[in-house]
Amino acid sequence: MSPVSDAPSRRAETRSRSDRPTPVRGFSAVPAGAPNARWEHYLIGSAAVYVAIVTVWLVSLHGRSIDFFGVIGVLRLLSPFPVAGVALYFAWRASRELSLDLGSRKFWRLLITVLVLVMVTPWLRFMPILPVAWLDTTVRLSLTLSGPLLMLVALLQLPSAPHSDTDKSKLWLDIATVVVGGLLVAWYNLSTARLADGPLVQIAFQLLHVLSVLDLVLVLVASILWRRTALIPRANILVLIGGALLVRFLGHVASISEMHGGEGLPDLGFVVRPAACFLMAAAGWLSSATVMRRDVRPSRDRDGPSVSILPYAAVVPGFALLLRMAFEERHQPLLGLVLGAAALTAIAFVRQFAASREAVSTLAEASARDSEARFRSLVQHSSDVIMIVDPDGTLRFASPSMSTVFGHEPSRIVGTNLLSLLHVEDQQHAVQFLEELARSGARTGAGSPGVLKREWRLAHSDGSWMTVDNVGTNLLREPVVRGLVLNSRDVTEQSMIKQQYIHQAFHDPLTDLANRSLFLYQVGHALARGARQHSPVTVLFLDLDNFKTVNDSLGHAAGDRLLVDAARRLASCVRSSDLIARLGGDEFAVLVEDAQSVEEVLVVASRIGTALSRPFMLSGKEVFVSASVGIARSSRGESSDELVRNADVAMYVAKTRGKGQHVLFEQEMHDAALERLVVEADLRRAIEREEFFLEFQPIVELDTGNIIGAEALVRWLCRERGTVPPGVFIPIAEVTGLIVPIGKWVLRRACREAQRWTRERGIAARITVNLSGRQLQDAGIVDDVRQALEETGLDPTQLVLEITESMLMQNTDVSMARLTALKELGVSLAIDDFGTGYSSLSYLQRYPIDILKIDKAFVDVIDKGGEGPVLASAIVALGDTLRMNTVAEGIETEAQRGHLLTLGCELGQGFLFSPPLDEEEFWHLLLARGSRVPFVSRRLRDNGEQQAA
Numbered sequence: 050m051s052p053v054s055d056a057p058s059r060r061a062e063t064r065s066r067s068d069r070p071t072p073v074r075g076f077s078a079v080p081a082g083a084p085n086a087r088w089e090h091y092l093i094g095s096a097a098v099y100v101a102i103v104t105v106w107l108v109s110l111h112g113r114s115i116d117f118f119g120v121i122g123v124l125r126l127l128s129p130f131p132v133a134g135v136a137l138y139f140a141w142r143a144s145r146e147l148s149l150d151l152g153s154r155k156f157w158r159l160l161i162t163v164l165v166l167v168m169v170t171p172w173l174r175f176m177p178i179l180p181v182a183w184l185d186t187t188v189r190l191s192l193t194l195s196g197p198l199l200m201l202v203a204l205l206q207l208p209s210a211p212h213s214d215t216d217k218s219k220l221w222l223d224i225a226t227v228v229v230g231g232l233l234v235a236w237y238n239l240s241t242a243r244l245a246d247g248p249l250v251q252i253a254f255q256l257l258h259v260l261s262v263l264d265l266v267l268v269l270v271a272s273i274l275w276r277r278t279a280l281i282p283r284a285n286i287l288v289l290i291g292g293a294l295l296v297r298f299l300g301h302v303a304s305i306s307e308m309h310g311g312e313g314l315p316d317l318g319f320v321v322r323p324a325a326c327f328l329m330a331a332a333g334w335l336s337s338a339t340v341m342r343r344d345v346r347p348s349r350d351r352d353g354p355s356v357s358i359l360p361y362a363a364v365v366p367g368f369a370l371l372l373r374m375a376f377e378e379r380h381q382p383l384l385g386l387v388l389g390a391a392a393l394t395a396i397a398f399v400r401q402f403a404a405s406r407e408a409v410s411t412l413a414e415a416s417a418r419d420s421e422a423r424f425r426s427l428v429q430h431s432s433d434v435i436m437i438v439d440p441d442g443t444l445r446f447a448s449p450s451m452s453t454v455f456g457h458e459p460s461r462i463v464g465t466n467l468l469s470l471l472h473v474e475d476q477q478h479a480v481q482f483l484e485e486l487a488r489s490g491a492r493t494g495a496g497s498p499g500v501l502k503r504e505w506r507l508a509h510s511d512g513s514w515m516t517v518d519n520v521g522t523n524l525l526r527e528p529v530v531r532g533l534v535l536n537s538r539d540v541t542e543q544s545m546i547k548q549q550y551i552h553q554a555f556h557d558p559l560t561d562l563a564n565r566s567l568f569l570y571q572v573g574h575a576l577a578r579g580a581r582q583h584s585p586v587t588v589l590f591l592d593l594d595n596f597k598t599v600n601d602s603l604g605h606a607a608g609d610r611l612l613v614d615a616a617r618r619l620a621s622c623v624r625s626s627d628l629i630a631r632l633g634g635d636e637f638a639v640l641v642e643d644a645q646s647v648e649e650v651l652v653v654a655s656r657i658g659t660a661l662s663r664p665f666m667l668s669g670k671e672v673f674v675s676a677s678v679g680i681a682r683s684s685r686g687e688s689s690d691e692l693v694r695n696a697d698v699a700m701y702v703a704k705t706r707g708k709g710q711h712v713l714f715e716q717e718m719h720d721a722a723l724e725r726l727v728v729e730a731d732l733r734r735a736i737e738r739e740e741f742f743l744e745f746q747p748i749v750e751l752d753t754g755n756i757i758g759a760e761a762l763v764r765w766l767c768r769e770r771g772t773v774p775p776g777v778f779i780p781i782a783e784v785t786g787l788i789v790p791i792g793k794w795v796l797r798r799a800c801r802e803a804q805r806w807t808r809e810r811g812i813a814a815r816i817t818v819n820l821s822g823r824q825l826q827d828a829g830i831v832d833d834v835r836q837a838l839e840e841t842g843l844d845p846t847q848l849v850l851e852i853t854e855s856m857l858m859q860n861t862d863v864s865m866a867r868l869t870a871l872k873e874l875g876v877s878l879a880i881d882d883f884g885t886g887y888s889s890l891s892y893l894q895r896y897p898i899d900i901l902k903i904d905k906a907f908v909d910v911i912d913k914g915g916e917g918p919v920l921a922s923a924i925v926a927l928g929d930t931l932r933m934n935t936v937a938e939g940i941e942t943e944a945q946r947g948h949l950l951t952l953g954c955e956l957g958q959g960f961l962f963s964p965p966l967d968e969e970e971f972w973h974l975l976l977a978r979g980s981r982v983p984f985v986s987r988r989l990r991d992n993g994e995q996q997a998a
Contacts, residue, residue, distance in 0.1 A: 089139075093334045096135045100327040103128045107320045129322040133168045136326050137161060139333025147542060148340045152206045152453065157333065159203035164329065166196040167322070193256060197263035200294075204270045209277040212449055220273065227269050231262035257305050264298035281346050282339035286332045293328035296321050433520075434539075437532040440487040440525075442467045442479070445532055454539050456510030472506035472514060479505055486521040486533050504540070516544035557631040559609055560616040568630035568638055572689035575642050579683060587650045589639040590679040590696035591619075591657065594708035596635035599672055607667045611674070618660040623653060638693065647682065647713065654678045654711040662709060675709035682714075698722045728781050731767055736790050741765055743798055744965035747974065748817065748936060748958045751950050755980035758815030760851070760958065761799035762965050763791065783823055792824045793833050800841040800848060802968060806975060807847065813983040814975065817849040817879065822856045826863060831870045838874065845875030849900065853881050865896065872897040879936070883924055893931065901928045903954070905939025912944040918952065925952045956984075 107128065110121065143149065144157035170193050204210065211217045271291035278284045300321030434455065435448035444467050447459035457470075468476045482503040489501060500522050507517045518540045524530040555567035563571070572588060579586045593615060600608040612635065619629050619637060628640040639657075644650050657676060664671040679700025681692055699714035701722070706712065735741065745759035765773040782788040796818050803816035824830050838845055850871060856864060868878060879900035880893075907921045921937070928935040937949050940959030949957060963974060 089334060089338075092135060093139075093331060096132050096327055096330055100132055100323045103132075103323050104320060107323075110319075125319050128319065129326050130168060132323050132330060133164055133326040136330035136333060137164050139330050139337065140164060143333045143336040146337055146340050149336070150208050152208050152210070153336070155206040156203045157336070159199055159206065160329065160333075163196050163200050163203065164326070166192065166199070167326065170196065190252075190256065194259065194263070197260065197267060200267055201263075201270060204267065204274060204290075207274055208453075209274045209283070211277075212453070220270070223269060223273070224266050227266050228262055231258075231265055234258075254305070254308050257301050257308070261298060261301040261305065264294055264301060267294045268298060279345050280342070281344040282335065282342045284346055285339075286335050289328050289332035289335065293325040293332070296325045296328065300325075433536040436467070436535040436537060437530060438467050438483065438535060439532060440483055442483055454537075455507060455515065470508050472508070475505035478503065482519075482521065483533060486523050487525065489523050504544075507537070515539055516541045560613055560631050562616055562637075563628055563630040565630065565632045568628065568632065568640065569689045569693065571628050572640055572692060575640060576683055576687070576689060576692065579642070580686070584643055584645075586683040586692065587641040587644050588681050588692050588696040589641065589650070589654060589657070590632075590681070590693065590700040591637040591639070591661075591676045592700055592704065593635040593637075593661070594675045594677055594704070596674060599667070599674065603668055603670070603672070607672075610667055611665055611672065614665055615661060615674075618663075619657060622656045622660050638696070644682075650680055650682070651711070651713070654680055658709055658711060677703040677708060678711035679703055680711060680713045695719060725781055728773070728778060729785055729787075731770065732765075732778055732782060732785075732787055735765060735767060736787065736794075738768070739794070740767060741791065741794060742967070743795065743802070744967055745802075745971040746958055746965040747963045747971070747978075748815070748956055749962045749978075750980065750984070751937075751946055751954060751957050753980075754962065754978065756814075756962075756975055756978050757956070757980045757984035758803075758817065758847075758849070759971060759975075760817040760819075761795060761802075762819075763795045779821075783821055786823060788821045788823050789827050792819075792821060793837075795819075796833060797837045797840065800837045800843040803847055804841045804843040806972065807843075810976070810979060812979065812981060813844060813847050814979065815847050815849055815877075815984060816843075817851050819851045819881065822853070825852060825856055825867055830867060831874070834871060834876065835874055838876075846877070848876045849879050850876055851879045851881045851902070854883055868896055882938075893927075898931075898933060900934045900936055903935060903937045905959075908937050908939050908945055908949070908959075911948045912942070918948060921949070921954075922952050925949075925954050929953065 107125065110125065140157045140160045144154050144161065146154065149157075211220050268291055271287055271294055275284055275287040275291060278287060434450050435446070436444060436451070437446035438444055444463050444465055447457070447462060449459060451457050451459045451462070455470075462470070468479055471479050482501060486501045500520065502518070502520050504516065504518050506514045509515050516539075518538045520536040522534045522536075524532060524534050555564055555570075556562065557564050572586070575586045578584070593611075596608065596611065599611055612631070616629065616631065616637070619639065623629065623639055623641070626642065630638045630640075632638050639653070641650060641653060644653075657678060661674060661676040664673050666672075677700050679696045679698065679702070681695035681699055683692055687695070695714045695718075698718045698721075699712045702718050703710040703712040712718075742764050744762045744764055746762060747756045748758045748760060749756050763775065763779075765775075765778055767773050779788070782791055799816050799818050803814055806814045820830070834848075834850070837843075838848065852868075872878060877899040878897060879902055880898055881902050882904040883901045901924055903921055903924050907924070911918045911921050925935050927933075934956060935954045937945075937954050937957040938959065940946055940949070940957045940961045942961060945959075946957065946961060966974060
């Protein structure tokens, strides 16, 4: 058989190379991770060691009487399972490689089923399947034979499998030759063998012959595919697969030989099964490890005649048996042997006739190859489907890969219009593409054909739509081609992945709303349209009030559900043409176009506020939130960032005016926001420069007027601004978190001054320092207080930490832990502005509070008669009941002082006694009016009286 006779196999290999997909730029071709992961090397190496050890052990058991249900028998049955599991993993791994062509992935998927059958069939000998004996035997034989048959189907899925009718005919003639030769030998053996008694032995002997013939067929197919494979890695994979099949064949032949001598059921199959599974595992590992390699085999390795001899070698057994029969006198199955040999000879002649016709056809085509070299090179070396079309879309040629990629037979679609295969929405674009491609040749000249790219959707033969990437080349002036050449590649999977990535890049993963990037992009487009049409664009910026409380109390999962429900309610409040986005956290935005008046927008904002104010059901509880809404309308050529920023500023103003409000942006708000930014920047520099100083307002005994301590008040002397009022910079410091370093400085400085007063006077004086809510929630507050006391040496009983009433209700568990830890340091705790918040008596009893400070609002009306003194009296009485001291704030008149004394209030502060003073002024006042004995709190006095009693 000459090499020329198999020339079509080389053309088939050209098609196999065209099936290889090209990775899409920007996307990984291997989604499951790098194939050369070190642990996979360890896994395949460990499997090799395991197979070597198990094979030696199984060989040592050969010939011994083994109880199938004993420990050794069960272990022998289980011996292939670990390496078969490894093979299953690598086959699954290879089946998911997007860089492999569809046929290769189908092969590995079918191989998974084959491996499962390999693991299951040895157990069929011991496990009854059906109660009817003959039906049970039929099912067992079907399962046993289905493995090789599925393997044959899997091999024919590979890209190097024959595709043309001629190549398929040659393959099936080769298979028929091997099958007839093998069955002839099997029939002879079955007629002459001396077997052990028992129907099971007879069935096993017959089954081994059938399996041997099937194994030999599989080896033949694998060897043919190996010769047709151009890529070195894929050829090596076929070598491993063929080796596994050959190992099975040799094991079956050895078992036949063993039974032919009168032995019982053979056990050589157990010896070869782990090695065969390992070779399959190695093939799967190599497929993933070399998926991106494109090394091409030399043509001499593919064109050799060695594989073509195999079908003709199958003719030899028939004639060998006839010769043997001539020298043996005993009866032989003569008629069967003669018929079998004749059939083999006929098949061989038909095969040779087909090969000869192919050779003649190949020689006839050789004269035309020189003139078609350029086009043939394009077709043979392309990984795409090649089509030649006229400028009007008429298909004149389609490469054979059209059938494997798109399911259309080239012969059936040639002469039809390409547009009939395209999606109706893409047809007009395709017409424009072909027209532009046809004109491009005239622009670029005859020496350089025009090249264009376009993507469209093309119908698969099964009715599905495939996304196709097309590269068009104008070869109208090429004498051999005279058409538009399209290189078409299936990028459906890559396109879907790309669309998913694009969606994820521009949408919020939790609510599936547009994210900030998409929202700003759409706002920019809306502003451009609005400028052309003289129509204003409106942006609503929303922030959910009390969302942090929900997150902290019910958990983040409940917070996420709240955000999803809020997004749904938002969607019900706006038009379908309006765009809703989640900008991050609990912030949402709505883009409204074509709203002609402010009133229309305010109606939308009111509708949103009403919808979000209704209770949400979370974890079986009703949760109430509201939304602060800022509204900004375009007016003077703002950018998208500026419009969203203006809405954000308006939302901030809405929050300051109370929750659940909506506010329309005004330019003064922007100016105020800029001022806040400038103040924040100056505030950060002030911390570095230590531009802060303290003033002290005396706290006195109301009956004597003696000073028992002071409240430390922070002031800011800015180098550029001068003295900045606390009402300006304290709220900004709270929002930005700068209050934490500022409060730390205040605490340390106040403790140092109080220690100086005590040291120089010899009498302890108390110092009160305000703690903000941000400071109390800071995990380091306890350490900051401890460090300030240790550094200054101040007695903890002299330090009073003052918190607001509303802070008790925020993060109650955290607040309780922080205050308890502070109380353990020995300091006193005071509630500032008591009576203006919403704390309950139960919370007041739980927290370790020592002092209640009566708000100035109650002091101002204490001498007005009527209901004026009622609240102040109640606070003092509450302090007496809970054994707490009360301190009145903002005392300005003697009348107020007298009423407070009447109510039983012991301490107070206000302009009646002294305004806040700097350090030196307060020091001189303390020397003149300071109490001569340290003040003892009510709780300590009561404890002392109880101990004395």
